[in-house]
Amino acid sequence: MKRLALFALLLLLAVLALYPMRGTGYGVRFMLQLFMWIALAQSWNLISGLTGYVSFGHIAFFGMGAYTAGILIVKLGWPWLWASLAGGVGAVVLALVIGWPCLRLKGPYFAIAMLGLNEVLRVAVSYFEGLTGGGSGLSLPALYASVPIYYAMGVVALAVTGLAYVIVTSRFGLRLMTIREDEVAAEAMGIDTFRYKLYAFLLSAVGPGIVGGLAARDQSYIEPISVFPLIMTITMIVMVLFGGKGTIWGPVLGAVLLFTLQEMIWARFIYLHQLLFGAIIITVVLLMPRGILGVLQQKYHLPRTI
């Protein structure tokens, strides 16, 4: 069974690796954005799905990565791959600065603090016009092929999912889940909760940072409102909830299903898509807060490494 699953996974990866040779331009771009959403949802899952600390402004790391990479590419002429990795580093530094004070907050206050971080960054980026181009944005040199970005995004999505697997199956993951279930009990058992929360937070910032840099390169133009939108944070949270919070494959499943659904809605009902998206959010929250995999896990006693 396990070997079969591994074989299927490798087959899927091979198909995805060969896809750009046969795929249409739209298909490649669709998959590229899907990889981006998988990486974002999976990263949010690392902090919020495992420790229960709701990051309500996780897209701030995406924006941080996008601007770090964008500035390095435009001002210093770095190649996009290195710039994007630097974007990941930038996001981790931001996570360290913010996580240090904010991870001591409990309950809704952490969520509000993260929401505030996103707003503050957006305004700060608009303010420092010399570096960031301010409200008129930052134009990157023209991009001729999106296939390299496709592979880079795919590798990031795979790496973040692999990281989730490693964490969930390790003692570190167990500690994080103990914090989620009962933080006081975790402390009583000798877990340095603040330190582990901070580690999880830092790890959850890497993916969005790199992906932000890649997305900036892919779109060739970034502006404050396009890289710090609250709606993207909400989208990745809903993806994780839909698939199954705290599981390994839940965020992937949620991202694939929800992104495809959104694309279909967007194409058919252009005037109604926000209303329908709102309806999807309400439905997911009210009817299946445990997500698809969460329900299956409970019903069929599936292992937690799913």
Added chain:
Amino acid sequence: MLGQVVISGLLAGALYSMVALGLGLIFGVMRVLNVSHGPLLMLGAYTTFWLFQWWGLNPYLSLLVTMPLLFVVGVVLQRLFVSRVVDAPELSSLLLTFGISIALVNIAQLAFTADLRSVEYLTGSFVLGPFAFSKSRVIACAFAIVITAGAFLFLKMTRLGKAIRAVSQSREVAQVCGINVARIHLIAFGIGSALAAAGAPSSRSWSPYSPRWGRRIPSSPSSSSCWGARGTIRARSSAASSSASSSRSPRSSSPPR
């Protein structure tokens, strides 16, 4: 210049504090951070606009329509959706009210189009020495003070107000004392929404706006609510005034997107 900023900030702060009062009431009673507070204000603002447009109704008089209307909208939202997540982790209520918020904005865009609208009412300023007091803001400030004081007296003096405070202090004890907690939740959400609508005539008269604007305003009221959420109404009002005067610098007073 600085004095002018402080004056504008204090005048706007009174209004923000009134709007945030509704948000704080909902948060205090149910521990639900209502992200859809801004869109509710936006609905109130559109009602004001159409009443003004069709019948030339004075924006402040139209509150007699908009506040009860938003009370009903709030009660319906609470009954249908929010009541189901009151005891769930905070993520559920945040997401749920966000879903309501984008749905409301989209409905408003379909119904009213995305055009910028404004009510031409009380334009111009009183000039006093070197300072200008915008007429609409002075009236808005006075009105906000009256409403805030009214809400304060309501919570302090009436039986219903006492019941609301009791539920926010301890739901279990309130229930044991014979208070119908679910009903108090309905009323609190209704009053919170009505207080959002109370901001409609004032804010409408100094900047034009569109449905999307409803999603952008909550950043100020929600920040002041989290400053004042734990404290009293008085703390909340002062937090709103100070955050408004800090955010109302000339740079940020450009029209909202």
